[in-house]
Amino acid sequence: MSTKTVSLKIEAYERLRAARRYRAESFSEVVLRASWPEDTTTARELLASYKSGRPTFSDAELDRIEAHIRQQLPPEDKWAER
Structure with a gap:
C-alpha cells in the first residue's frame, strides 16, 4: 500500500x-x-425551482458562470486544414 x-x-x-x-x-x-456535504443542486431541485418562478441562481453565481463562459475557447475544428 x-x-x-x-x-x-x-x-x-x-x-x-x-x-x-x-x-x-x-x-x-x-x-x-x-x-x-456537497453543496450541489439535483436536477429535480433545479426543475422545481424553475417551475416555482423563484430565482434559480444568485447574481454572484450568474456572474461566476458568465465569467467562466467568457474564458472558454471554442473546440478545435478537427476538419479544418492546417
Whole structure:
C-alpha cells in the first residue's frame, strides 16, 4: 500500500484525531469513512425551482458562470486544414 504525506494545520489535526472511533484507528481510516456535504443542486431541485418562478441562481453565481463562459475557447475544428 502506498502512502502520501500531508501537512495539516494544528486545528485540522486535532479535529481528525478527535474523529477517531478508537485509539488505534488510523487517520486513513477516519478519512475514508468521512463524508462531506456537497453543496450541489439535483436536477429535480433545479426543475422545481424553475417551475416555482423563484430565482434559480444568485447574481454572484450568474456572474461566476458568465465569467467562466467568457474564458472558454471554442473546440478545435478537427476538419479544418492546417
